[in-house]
Amino acid sequence: MVLPISLPPEEDAKAREALKPLLEGWASGAEKKGLPGNEAVAFLREQIAAAQKAAKEKEN
Numbered sequence: 001m002v003l004p005i006s007l008p009p010e011e012d013a014k015a016r017e018a019l020k021p022l023l024e025g026w027a028s029g030a031e032k033k034g035l036p037g038n039e040a041v042a043f044l045r046e047q048i049a050a051a052q053k054a055a056k057e058k059e060n
Contacts, residue, residue, distance in 0.1 A: 006055075 007015060023041050030037025 023044075027037035027041045030040065
């Protein structure tokens with residue numbers, strides 16, 4: 001079971017900024033190995049956005 005986690009907008013922004021270097025570093029390392037790191041991170045962000053949207057719709 002996956003439990004949605006909601007953060008206030010200010011905390012969400014802080015978390016996104018804190019994770020940015022981690023994700024960019026991982027993507028860069030993957031790209032250097034010939035893997036689609038940037039594409040993978042973009043996909044991850046799309047999936048997170050879709051899950052957040054679905055959770056909000058479910059609340060209403």
